[in-house]
Amino acid sequence: MNRSRAAYDGVVVCAPVTVPYRRFSPEPAHWWAGRAMRALRDATGFGPADFDGFCFSSFSAGPDTAVGLTQHLGLSPRWLDHLPTGGASGVMALRRAARAVQCGDADIVACVAADTNQIDSFRHSLATFSRFSQDAVYPYGFGGPNATFALITDAYMREFGVTREDFGKLCVAQRANAMSNPLALQRRTLTLDAYMSARAIADPVHLFDCVMPCAGAEAFVVTTPEIATERGLPGARIMATIERHNAFPDDSVQLRGGWAMDIDSLWGMAGIGPSDVDTLQVYDDYPVIVAMQIADLGFAEKGKVADFIRNTSFGIDGDLPLNTNGGQLSAGQAGAAGGFQNVTEGLRQILRQPLGQQVPDAEIAAISGFGLVNYDRGVCTAAAILEARQ
Amino acid sequence: MTARAPREKRDPLARKKLCHVSPGQRSRAMHAMAARAAMGRFVLQTCTDCGTATYPPRDACPKCWGELVWSDQDNGATVLCKTMIRVSTDLYFRDHLPWRMGKVTLDAGPVALVHLHDALEAGERAEIRLMLDRGGNAALFALRPGERQAMNDPQWREFVVPVQGRTVLVSDARSAIGRAVVEALHRAGAPLVIAGLPGPAPASDVTDALFGLDGVQAVPLDITDSVSIAEAISKIAGPLDIVINTARHVRGGGVSARGNLVEQRRAMEVSALGLMRLAQACTPLLAGRPSGAFVDVLSAHALSGDSQFAGLAAAEAARFSLLQSFRHEMRAAGVRVLSVFTGPTDDQDHQAVPSPKVAPGRLAAEIVDALANGREQTCVGEIAADAMERWLSDPLLYAREKNL
Numbered sequence: 001m002n003r004s005r006a007a008y009d010g011v012v013v014c015a016p017v018t019v020p021y022r023r024f025s026p027e028p029a030h031w032w033a034g035r036a037m038r039a040l041r042d043a044t045g046f047g048p049a050d051f052d053g054f055c056f057s058s059f060s061a062g063p064d065t066a067v068g069l070t071q072h073l074g075l076s077p078r079w080l081d082h083l084p085t086g087g088a089s090g091v092m093a094l095r096r097a098a099r100a101v102q103c104g105d106a107d108i109v110a111c112v113a114a115d116t117n118q119i120d121s122f123r124h125s126l127a128t129f130s131r132f133s134q135d136a137v138y139p140y141g142f143g144g145p146n147a148t149f150a151l152i153t154d155a156y157m158r159e160f161g162v163t164r165e166d167f168g169k170l171c172v173a174q175r176a177n178a179m180s181n182p183l184a185l186q187r188r189t190l191t192l193d194a195y196m197s198a199r200a201i202a203d204p205v206h207l208f209d210c211v212m213p214c215a216g217a218e219a220f221v222v223t224t225p226e227i228a229t230e231r232g233l234p235g236a237r238i239m240a241t242i243e244r245h246n247a248f249p250d251d252s253v254q255l256r257g258g259w260a261m262d263i264d265s266l267w268g269m270a271g272i273g274p275s276d277v278d279t280l281q282v283y284d285d286y287p288v289i290v291a292m293q294i295a296d297l298g299f300a301e302k303g304k305v306a307d308f309i310r311n312t313s314f315g316i317d318g319d320l321p322l323n324t325n326g327g328q329l330s331a332g333q334a335g336a337a338g339g340f341q342n343v344t345e346g347l348r349q350i351l352r353q354p355l356g357q358q359v360p361d362a363e364i365a366a367i368s369g370f371g372l373v374n375y376d377r378g379v380c381t382a383a384a385i386l387e388a389r390q
Numbered sequence: 391m392t393a394r395a396p397r398e399k400r401d402p403l404a405r406k407k408l409c410h411v412s413p414g415q416r417s418r419a420m421h422a423m424a425a426r427a428a429m430g431r432f433v434l435q436t437c438t439d440c441g442t443a444t445y446p447p448r449d450a451c452p453k454c455w456g457e458l459v460w461s462d463q464d465n466g467a468t469v470l471c472k473t474m475i476r477v478s479t480d481l482y483f484r485d486h487l488p489w490r491m492g493k494v495t496l497d498a499g500p501v502a503l504v505h506l507h508d509a510l511e512a513g514e515r516a517e518i519r520l521m522l523d524r525g526g527n528a529a530l531f532a533l534r535p536g537e538r539q540a541m542n543d544p545q546w547r548e549f550v551v552p553v554q555g556r557t558v559l560v561s562d563a564r565s566a567i568g569r570a571v572v573e574a575l576h577r578a579g580a581p582l583v584i585a586g587l588p589g590p591a592p593a594s595d596v597t598d599a600l601f602g603l604d605g606v607q608a609v610p611l612d613i614t615d616s617v618s619i620a621e622a623i624s625k626i627a628g629p630l631d632i633v634i635n636t637a638r639h640v641r642g643g644g645v646s647a648r649g650n651l652v653e654q655r656r657a658m659e660v661s662a663l664g665l666m667r668l669a670q671a672c673t674p675l676l677a678g679r680p681s682g683a684f685v686d687v688l689s690a691h692a693l694s695g696d697s698q699f700a701g702l703a704a705a706e707a708a709r710f711s712l713l714q715s716f717r718h719e720m721r722a723a724g725v726r727v728l729s730v731f732t733g734p735t736d737d738q739d740h741q742a743v744p745s746p747k748v749a750p751g752r753l754a755a756e757i758v759d760a761l762a763n764g765r766e767q768t769c770v771g772e773i774a775a776d777a778m779e780r781w782l783s784d785p786l787l788y789a790r791e792k793n794l
Binding site: 122123126127128131132134135136137138139140141142143144146147150151152154155158199200201202203204205249252253375376 | 446523
């Protein structure tokens with residue numbers, strides 16, 4: 001099929017907000033969603049009556065979905081969406097809301113991801129994650145995502161010659177980026193030595209390859225250029241997006257994700273290439289997935305991701321500023337909000353509203369999401385290219 | 391009696407180590423796989439339309455949305471990748487860390503996560519066994535090709551019932567079957583076999599060479615009498631790991647013609663109520679053990695009525711039913727309940743029955759094998775295997791043709 005995709009004209013993304021994370025929270029996801037709405041109001045001036053679109057993503061709001069949240073938060077939207085896609089939900093919320101606004105089904109859409117992390121809630125949410133996991137993953141040592149990604153990492157390292165030092169470089173760079181982010185949960189210096197000598201969790205995954213589950217919320221607004229201008233809201237335009245689920249189902253191990261299927265569509269629609277990107281925000285639950293996105297999105301030459309990592313600096317003022325808030329590895333993984341962090345941080349950098357240090361002259365951000373280990377791999381992938389609106 | 395292996399000494403008030411079981415939530419399709427794993431089969435779902443084999447179990451073929459049926463498959467595989475899990479939030483696995491697992495490509499097509507034998511590496515060939523885990527659910531275990539056992543691998547031992555170093559109670563050691571079982575367990579390395587002897591005790595018990603063996607302890611035991619069971623168990627100085635219920639009361643006869651109510655009541659007392667009494671008395675001991683098991687020897691007549699052995703079939707059917715309930719009860723405690731079906735055995739009970747008959751020694755060997763493989767359901771001999779196959783494929787037809 002060669003049908004050309006319509007550009008995202010008449011759409012602006014604005015008001016990235018982050019509700020400061022906490023390692024554990026006694027409050028439910030609804031509280032975190034409420035805080036996110038309040039932060040959106042503070043950033044935009046929009047109240048409950050102004051939002052006519054609502055998109056919600058959460059793992060811990062049960063038994064409620066986006067439906068329950070409308071009543072809970074006093075919203076009367078004419079467009080509603082609930083995304084169960086975790087780490088890919090930010091980009092997916094963005095592209096769904098964008099089409100709704102573009103087509104006039106909604107004018108002002110709040111995209112919200114909120115999750116709590118109560119003591120022991122991680123174990124509970126793991127135990128009921130998916131049917132395939134219950135049938136065919138948990139019975140094998142119940143290592144959780146650590147074990148699943150250990151298997152992928154083991155195969156990926158052998159296939160592409162990536163070493164633990166290479167993954168360590170990514171993790172160390174992200175931690176260095178987190179130093180200037182006052183909201184990051186982990187800001188202690190991480191050295192490559194400390195990374196290498198950390199204890200094994202599920203070989204070859206070691207302690208500093210793993211994110212820290214926490215409570216938090218992320219949100220942004222999708223609206224029209226007219227409304228944004230009227231309110232004086234700095235915003236970004238969407239150059240391109242892609243989304244794919246259950247890509248390459250016959251690959252025996254996930255050595256590539258859905259990005260590899262849709263990379264031409266992404267850069268073709270954006271009209272630019274990877275070298276034009278000023279900052280890259282990728283889903284980083286395990287560095288092997290960071291490497292996979294760098295490779296599949298075309299930043300590294302095919303099969304040469306190890307060389308690319310070795311020859312590139314990923315700091316905020318580096319060659320390719322990567323996960324500039326520290327990523328989930330340092331900022332924390334607040335459930336589904338972990339899949340929104342890439343969007344809010346990418347937006348902040350190009351809108352010049354950074355939490356910490358600003359990427360110099362950032363205009364274009366590439367954002368990539370990855371979510372939902374249903375069985376042996378992440379099923380959902382998505383990516384977007386955003387450009388600051390002049 | 392001569393010196394036996396030293397017994398465990400325990401403070402009766404000391405807090406016991408809790409025995410957890412592996413996580414138990416499964417889909418209906420996965421339970422169907424477990425029902426076949428119980429028989430020692432290696433099965434996958436295949437599509438009736440396109441023939442594709444699929445895993446994990448689904449409710450539609452992922453290639454063409456055709457209907458899926460279970461079929462026996464080649465169990466060869468190649469290891470793709472591996473990990474050693476060192477952290478788990480699950481209480482059972484926390485007790486057994488580190489845990490080695492990996493991913494394989496099955497020769498049948500799909501990929502699968504598996505428990506990985508400690509010597510297997512990526513790229514190597516493996517043979518996959520479909521086992522039942524401690525929670526009674528289906529699980530794939532990768533062994534080296536041609537390897538039948540891996541008793542030195544602590545992970546493997548979680549899927550089977552080791553006999554070495556364990557104390558075993560045989561409920562009726564006076565019958566030909568019971569004697570063979572005592573002897574086989576003794577040979578298999580059980581340091582203490584308690585041989586239950588229903589009364590009345592003949593004088594020959596005292597001089598019986600089997601009961602005089604080092605590591606065999608004869609005790610009076612009548613499973614139709616709760617007090618007798620309690621007394622027998624009180625004589626076991628230490629833990630009890632495995633119970634093998636060999637007791638039964640085999641008599642011919644129909645329902646109206648040649649039906650003997652006294653014999654029938656006795657058959658029920660032994661087969662059905664006896665199982666309940668024995669289970670009630672032994673459960674607290676088995677539940678505290680790291681790999682407790684209860685093995686029940688059943689007549690294949692349990693599957694369907696038989697006009698020649700109507701009373702026995704009815705009593706054994708009741709026993710079969712109770713055993714299924716008991717297995718479910720024991721799942722939470724991680725105690726395996728194994729069924730061993732047999733056709734007519736070559737003993738006094740079946741003098742009037744023509745061949746083929748199962749030699750008691752063979753039955754005993756199959757019991758030891760069922761334990762060693764953690765196999766939940768075993769059919770010993772051609773008659774039991776044939777009965778099971780017919781019953782599984784068409785129980786109504788089997789009930790008719792069995793009595794023609």
